[in-house]
Amino acid sequence: QSVLTQPPSVSGAPGQRVTISCTGTNSNIGAAYDVHWYQQISGRAPKLLIFTNNNRPSGVPDRFSASKSGTSASLTVVGLRAEDEATYYCQSYDSGLSGVLFGGGTQLVVL
């Protein structure tokens, strides 16, 4: 079980909005370490979606946004599209483990 907890799955219809949560502790997100988000489409390599809490690399649509508060972070997707169907991972650093952490991943299903 990952120290960063994500729901196993979320779903939404095309055009709708979904939010994926990432719950950490005071040794990672709560200690002000940056949170990053990755998108992994089935069978492919992960892709950086959001870095340093709420920054999008070039080429990532502004339909994707993220936030962080206390020991939690969240990723929001608005205007859902079929191509958004993928698994999404949050990632941070943990001072207790002295290492990088990934959340367990959330599968986004576009209905």
Next chain:
Amino acid sequence: QGQLVESGGGVVQPGKSLRLSCAASRFNFLNFGMHWVRQAPGKGLDWVAVISFDGSEKYYSDSVKGRFTISRDNSNNTLYLHLTSLTSEDSAVYFCAKGRTIYAPQYYGMDVWGQGTRVTVSS
């Protein structure tokens, strides 16, 4: 943006060793920290190790500490992962990933990923 190509995976017996390579191109390799991340079949991403831009700092996950060694050759733009004392728990696709920054790559995310190389530990 950069390109990473992993190689060296395969089927290996428990207890044996393997060396993975990651060839980097289209970015200034010696200016960035680098990571290895693995993914067991049907499972999530599992961070393995990170190395600083100059190789002076290395950090490992508890699950591989003492068994795996990360290294780099900046003259050949190549990242390595030496895996020893392998068990079935190490079977996974191993990805190399570029850190976003020159300093403290463990904090700032990974912006370029390779396609991965598969390691299967089986007798």
